[in-house]
Amino acid sequence: MGISRRPLLQSDRIRIREIDDTEDALVASWRSDPLVYSGFIEFAPASARTQHDFMANVRAGDARSVWMIEAIEGSQAIPVGNVGIMGIDRRNRRCEFGPIFIGEHSYRGRGLALEAERLVLDYCFLHLGMHRVYAYVTEPNAAVVAFHEKAGFRRETALREHIFMDGRFWDLIVLSLLEDEHVPFS
Ligand SMILES: CC(C)(COP(=O)(O)OP(=O)(O)OC[C@H]1O[C@@H](n2cnc3c(N)ncnc32)[C@H](O)[C@@H]1OP(=O)(O)O)[C@@H](O)C(=O)NCCC(=O)NCCS
Numbered sequence: 001m002g003i004s005r006r007p008l009l010q011s012d013r014i015r016i017r018e019i020d021d022t023e024d025a026l027v028a029s030w031r032s033d034p035l036v037y038s039g040f041i042e043f044a045p046a047s048a049r050t051q052h053d054f055m056a057n058v059r060a061g062d063a064r065s066v067w068m069i070e071a072i073e074g075s076q077a078i079p080v081g082n083v084g085i086m087g088i089d090r091r092n093r094r095c096e097f098g099p100i101f102i103g104e105h106s107y108r109g110r111g112l113a114l115e116a117e118r119l120v121l122d123y124c125f126l127h128l129g130m131h132r133v134y135a136y137v138t139e140p141n142a143a144v145v146a147f148h149e150k151a152g153f154r155r156e157t158a159l160r161e162h163i164f165m166d167g168r169f170w171d172l173i174v175l176s177l178l179e180d181e182h183v184p185f186s
Pocket of ligand 1: 035036037038039040098099100101102103107108109110111112113114115141143144145146147150
């Protein structure tokens with residue numbers, strides 16, 4: 001896919017843009033991959049239809065955004081994953097970061113997800129005027145805490161046995177980043 005649609009956020013290596021309706025099946029296939037959904041708090045198998053309904057709900061409200069991450073390769077922009085924010089609370093100036101995933105396996109481990117996270121944090125603090133951005137990480141996915149910490153998040157607490165997955169309860173780790181702690185990326 002050539003570079004055509006105007007991105008929301010951009011660096012030398014990635015673009016973050018709106019998701020097209022034509023991409024429902026692609027995103028559904030990523031969200032149905034155990035290497036992706038194993039990091040989610042809630043998982044229901046995704047189809048193009050459920051992805052379409054999900055995005056329609058996102059667009060109908062103003063508390064959540066989900067975007068496409070594209071890897072820039074020469075004149076090409078390759079869709080590789082999604083990043084988003086939710087629970088946008090404009091009075092308290094806070095939102096939850098997530099989800100973030102790289103669905104195209106060959107694009108993992110290249111630093112693109114970290115770059116996407118840092119661009120979206122800039123958007124939260126410098127454009128939306130957020131004061132606090134928080135993130136949840138499930139106990140089985142605790143390794144991802146280190147990933148968020150690279151973007152500036154600090155581990156805040158753990159909600160004990162807060163989620164039920166795979167037949168047992170797990171802690172939910174809470175991370176946060178405040179506006180005066182954020183180091184702009186762009
Ligand atoms: C989390 C995820 C987006 C990271 O993608 P990625 O392409 O591996 O990440 P990056 O290449 O940008 O990694 C950037 C840095 O974070 C580190 N990192 C990434 N994932 C990590 C993990 N699971 N544990 C520890 N460190 C990790 C990398 O080592 C790298 O550090 P370095 O620069 O010092 O080498 C990817 O593993 C994924 O899609 N996971 C499934 C979905 C998920 O769990 N999302 C989070 C909750 S919604």
